[in-house]
Amino acid sequence: MAATNTAAAAATPAPAPAAPAPAVQVPRGQVDLVDFIDWTGVECLNQDSSHNIVNALKQLYRDDEGLYLASDSDEQLLIYIPFMQVVKLHSTLIKGPEDEGPKTVKLFSNKEHMGFSNVNDYPPSDSLDLSPDHLAENKPTTLKYVKFQNVRSLTIFIEDNQSGSDVTKIHKIALYGST
Amino acid sequence: MICIDNSEWMRNGDYSPSRFQAQADAVNLICGAKTQSNPENTVGVMTMAGKGVRVLVTPTSDLGKILACMHGLEVGAEANLAAAIQVAQLALKHRQNKRQQQRIIAFVGSPVKYDKKVLETIGKKLKKNNVALDIVDFGESDDEKPEKLEALVSAVNSSDSSHIVHVAPGENALSDVLLSTPIFTGEEGGSGFAASAAAAAATGATGFDFGVDPNVDPELALALRLSMEEERARPEAIAKKAAEDSSTENKDHASSSNTDAVMTEAEPSSNAAADDKKEQPKEDDDLLQQALAMSMEPASGSAAVADAAMADASAVDPDLALALQMSVQDANMSSESDMSKVFEDRSFVTSILNSLPGVDPNDPSVKDLLASLHGQGEQEKKEDKSDKPEDEKK
Numbered sequence: 001m002a003a004t005n006t007a008a009a010a011a012t013p014a015p016a017p018a019a020p021a022p023a024v025q026v027p028r029g030q031v032d033l034v035d036f037i038d039w040t041g042v043e044c045l046n047q048d049s050s051h052n053i054v055n056a057l058k059q060l061y062r063d064d065e066g067l068y069l070a071s072d073s074d075e076q077l078l079i080y081i082p083f084m085q086v087v088k089l090h091s092t093l094i095k096g097p098e099d100e101g102p103k104t105v106k107l108f109s110n111k112e113h114m115g116f117s118n119v120n121d122y123p124p125s126d127s128l129d130l131s132p133d134h135l136a137e138n139k140p141t142t143l144k145y146v147k148f149q150n151v152r153s154l155t156i157f158i159e160d161n162q163s164g165s166d167v168t169k170i171h172k173i174a175l176y177g178s179t
Numbered sequence: 180m181i182c183i184d185n186s187e188w189m190r191n192g193d194y195s196p197s198r199f200q201a202q203a204d205a206v207n208l209i210c211g212a213k214t215q216s217n218p219e220n221t222v223g224v225m226t227m228a229g230k231g232v233r234v235l236v237t238p239t240s241d242l243g244k245i246l247a248c249m250h251g252l253e254v255g256a257e258a259n260l261a262a263a264i265q266v267a268q269l270a271l272k273h274r275q276n277k278r279q280q281q282r283i284i285a286f287v288g289s290p291v292k293y294d295k296k297v298l299e300t301i302g303k304k305l306k307k308n309n310v311a312l313d314i315v316d317f318g319e320s321d322d323e324k325p326e327k328l329e330a331l332v333s334a335v336n337s338s339d340s341s342h343i344v345h346v347a348p349g350e351n352a353l354s355d356v357l358l359s360t361p362i363f364t365g366e367e368g369g370s371g372f373a374a375s376a377a378a379a380a381a382t383g384a385t386g387f388d389f390g391v392d393p394n395v396d397p398e399l400a401l402a403l404r405l406s407m408e409e410e411r412a413r414p415e416a417i418a419k420k421a422a423e424d425s426s427t428e429n430k431d432h433a434s435s436s437n438t439d440a441v442m443t444e445a446e447p448s449s450n451a452a453a454d455d456k457k458e459q460p461k462e463d464d465d466l467l468q469q470a471l472a473m474s475m476e477p478a479s480g481s482a483a484v485a486d487a488a489m490a491d492a493s494a495v496d497p498d499l500a501l502a503l504q505m506s507v508q509d510a511n512m513s514s515e516s517d518m519s520k521v522f523e524d525r526s527f528v529t530s531i532l533n534s535l536p537g538v539d540p541n542d543p544s545v546k547d548l549l550a551s552l553h554g555q556g557e558q559e560k561k562e563d564k565s566d567k568p569e570d571e572k573k
Contacts, residue, residue, distance in 0.1 A: 045307065045308060045309055046306075046307045046308075046309075049337055049338045072306065072307070072337070073303040073304075073306050073307045074303070074307065076307075112277065113277040115272055115308055116307060116308060117272070117308075
């Protein structure tokens with residue numbers, strides 16, 4: 001059974017003016033959850049104001065290679081994404097540059113308004129250890145589905161990056177799941 | 180979260196009556212401004228010295244509670260800026276409404292014992308947690324205190340949300356100096372409270388036209404502005420009218436140009452007195468009759484009445500004011516006899532009648548009036564130009 005890859009309908013649009021967008025393999029039966037994000041409540045701690053979270057999350061911004069999310073004071077980032085309805089999260093795709101892309105990513109489901117000080121007090125719902133291949137390819141990483149059955153809000157904590165530099169850069173964060 | 184410096188240095192009298200008192204006044208002012216500018220704002224107060232770094236009141240919107248806790252504060256010991264900022268951060272983290280922005284306002288009136296590096300690290304931590312910091316630097320400026328505090332604020336600052344103010348000792352009260360700073364006015368563009376307080380303190384230009392804040396009283400501000408415009412437009416209209424009238428010979432041409440001028444003048448005047456519009460046609464008729472009557476009477480008798488009538492009319496209609504003015508002029512110039520004057524009157528009257536809404540020039544009564552005017556004018560011409568009161572109104 002070859003893995004049937006649905007067409008890139010849900011995720012990326014036709015070749016953008018900046019660079020031709022490669023086809024993303026959206027997992028079967030899942031949709032891109034970007035439509036369910038409650039944009040008024042999206043927050044990102046320690047982001048650089050000129051390179052902010054919108055660049056990585058929003059539909060057209062995230063496919064532009066020139067726009068990315070960058071951290072400010074140090075390499076950690078804390079992203080809080082509320083949803084407009086309860087969703088089930090299946091997989092996620094994170095893209096970034098090879099050296100400054102994120103390495104350790106912790107995901108917390110339904111934890112409101114965490115700060116950097118208490119982020120390590122709770123066990124994460126899931127934790128990803130990304131390699132440069134993960135960041136370059138277009139295949140979403142599957143999560144522990146059972147932990148994300150009832151997600152009202154998602155907190156993404158990026159602990160460090162690939163090269164250990166002071167600035168973490170992320171080109172795209174895409175979330176796939178179902179309602 | 181406001182951090183008060185109640186260390187031993189605050190007994191100094193270089194800010195009247197004492198540093199501590201000046202600081203307390205400033206704190207009261209800031210609390211009032213913040214709570215008034217947005218009902219969802221909360222303010223908390225804590226001390227940096229005295230019995231130690233402790234929170235006097237957790238963030239609340241109750242101004243009374245905040246002012247009450249300032250009472251009976253003792254002055255002594257040394258201020259611990261780093262610990263105070265950390266405690267303030269903790270207090271802000273546990274605020275009830277998580278959607279509020281976090282901000283620390285620190286009054287530093289005594290020497291800072293930490294070095295620049297430590298302060299910069301603290302600043303970065305604040306920036307990482309999205310906390311803004313305002314610093315009021317007063318007291319002595321030795322030992323690089325201003326530079327250290329500047330470094331701290333620039334480490335925290337992201338997109339201009341954090342500020343620092345240096346207040347030198349002198350006659351100016353601490354609170355007065357703070358009124359004009361961004362610490363007070365905030366990013367929302369100035370609360371009404373702060374703006375009016377600043378206006379009261381800074382004698383002179385308030386920045387608002389007519390001394391009325393459009394935010395506070397929009398109708399009053401609008402009414403004042405409209406009356407100003409009307410007042411400005413009236414002398415211009417009169418001047419334009421006089422210029423046009425004096426330069427015409429051809430009746431038709433004059434009437435058409437006058438009509439245009441009258442139409443355009445009627446426009447601003449009708450716009451200005453929007454609610455008077457309904458009353459205008461009626462008033463115009465009455466006043467027009469009055470004006471015509473005036474122009475037939477002797478000079479001395481009519482002058483006073485004409486002035487009174489002019490005062491009334493000019494409040495309503497600029498071109499009517501012009502007509503009255505001209506009628507007074509006619510009364511004064513007793514030996515005038517040119518036909519052109521009569522023609523002007525007639526064309527002017529015609530044009531006025533044309534411009535009045537609801538008055539049809541083909542109406543028989545109007546035509547009679549015009550005929551009588553013309554007849555009266557000829558009668559005047561025939562007579563000895565001695566301005567006998569004919570009193571034949573029609």
